[in-house]
Amino acid sequence: MALPPLPAQRTLLLLSSRLHAQMPFVLRLGSLGWQVHHFADLPSLKCFLHDRDDLVAAAGLIDLRDLGSEEAVAELTPVLSHPRLGCVAMTDARTIADDSMRQLVRDCCFDFVTLPCPDDVLDTVIGHAFGLAWLGRGTTYLPHDDAGFGGMVGESPEMRSLFRLLRLTASNDAPVFIAGETGTGKELAAMALHEHSARAGKPFITIHCESSAPGALLSMLAGHEQQRGRIESAHRGTLFLDEADRLPLDSQAMLLGLLETGRLMKPGAEDGIPVDVRVISASHHDLEAAVAEGRFRADLYHRLSVLRLQLPALRERGEDIEHIAHHARMKYASEYGRRIKGFSPCALRQLQAHAWPGNVRELHNRVRQAVIKAEGRYISASDLGLNNEDALPALTLDEARAGAERDAILTALRRNRHRIGESARELGVSRVTLYRLMNRHGMRAAC
Incomplete structure (x- = not known):
């Protein structure tokens, strides 16, 4: 993915009680195109960041030599972790020897320089910090009102259409069949339907039809004469049948009777039990092919497919790939206590180039692993396990x-x-x- 060029005017926030705006050191930075804002103390810098909502990206040059107390470290941490600020620490041998300062630099700064520092080294380091802050700008990705539904995220036309259908379908009580490749979020869609329906707050029971033997599955669903099954447990709620094409024929017959009569017939029982349940089913296989092959009852297929939803594959969703990746990054960075700012340009290109056979589930798994093992503040293509440059399309x-x-x-x-x-x-x-x-x-x- 191509990235916008860096702006000609770059912003540098200088925090130092020792350096002043008219010193040669600061004047030289101004002559190089930096718009330098000098702050003599930490509260002044915090006020600036609070008031400047229009700040897109900035480099921060932070003089740690007079900020060695534990209280200062605690106050500095949220400032140095500001999402639009790429910080470089200025230290001396004494300061960097302090354990709390070393941890602060490691966790919150892109780099550090030990004073005195050659001009060319400092120029390179703060330029790099600004570039990384520029890459990470605007990645909070707060979606507008139509950009998500029930934990599902997306702004592509395919997902906007799906969200509208989900909202409409949630207000209905008819059976729903959800089709889609493995990893596209079929169970998440089913849960969203439940949570936005009149049955919200009631049981949501999931059955993974491929994971049980035929006889065991019928017993699990219907129970016995003296034992409640999963269908009874879903009374007044929702029953979600994942991989419904794997339902054995005896379970299919029982389920058809439930959908036709509203009564559950347990094995060995003479009378049915009234059960109020909405059935949502899903499969990544072609259910019509299963009907044609005699593995699935045609009458049950039509009962389950009163409403049908098709989840798009991730490779068809364009910009949503990066959108979901950023949401996953923030989720797992918070979960694992990692200060990960974003993705490198190479990582973004590989995210778009990858075919995503495992869809959203694969993307989440790759980002979670990358957050754990990333050594820098930005996730690389290698961290994602997507470092095949030959797979990238050539661009004019x-x-x-x-x-x-x-x-x-x-x-x-x-x-x-x-x-x-x-x-x-x-x-x-x-x-x-x-x-x-x-x-x-x-x-x-x-x-």
Whole structure:
């Protein structure tokens, strides 16, 4: 994925009680194109960051020589972890010898320099820190109102259409069949239907039909004359049958009777038991093929498929790949206590190039493993196990420019919650121009 170019005017936040705005050291940075904001103490820097919501990215040059107390370290940690700030620590031999300072630098800073430091080294390090902050800008990915449903995330046209169908389907009580490849989130969709229905708060019972022997599955579902089965446990709630094509014929007959009469007939019992349950089923196999082969009853298939939903494969969802990756990164970084800022450019390219045979589940697994083993603040393609550069498509310069333009528009739209006027102002174009560019790149305004 092509990335927008770095801005000509770069912002540097300098925290130091020893350095001043008119010192040659600071003036030299200004002559190199840095817009330097100097802060003599930590509260001043915190106020600046709090007030500057418009700050897109900045390098931070933090003088740790006078900030050695445990209290200062505790106050510095959230500041240095600011999502739009790439920090470089300035230390001396005494300061960096302190255990708490070493941990602070390791966990919260992109790099550090030991003073005195050659100018060219410092220039390279703070330039790199700004570049990484620029790459990570706007990755909080707060979706607008139509960008998710019941824990499912996505802004692609395919997912927006699915979310609308899920909302409509949740208000109904008819049986639903969910089709989709392995890992596309069929159980998550079923849970979302349950939680947004009138049955929310009642039992949601999942049966994995492929994991039990035929006789055991019938017993599990229906129970016995003196024993409740899973269907009774789902009374007034939802029963989710995963991999429903693996239902044995005896279980199919029992389930058909339940759907036709609303009564559960237990093995060996003379009378049925009334059960109020909504049945949601799913499979990554072709259920119609199972009917044609005689492995699945046609009458049950039609009963289960009153409403049918098709979950799109991840490779068909375009920009959602990066969107989901960032959500997974934030989730697992919080879970494992890792300060991971984002993905490297190579990682982003490989995320788009990979075929994702395991779909969203595979993406989550790769990001979780990458968060655990990443050595830097940004996840690399190698961390994801996706380091085959030969698999990346070759780009012409025109394609690269078009990709950069598209990514810049997407970033502005996400940051401004898809408000066209504010996004246009951020991009420095008129509303008409932004609409024209969105149309050129196949985007559409949020409804």
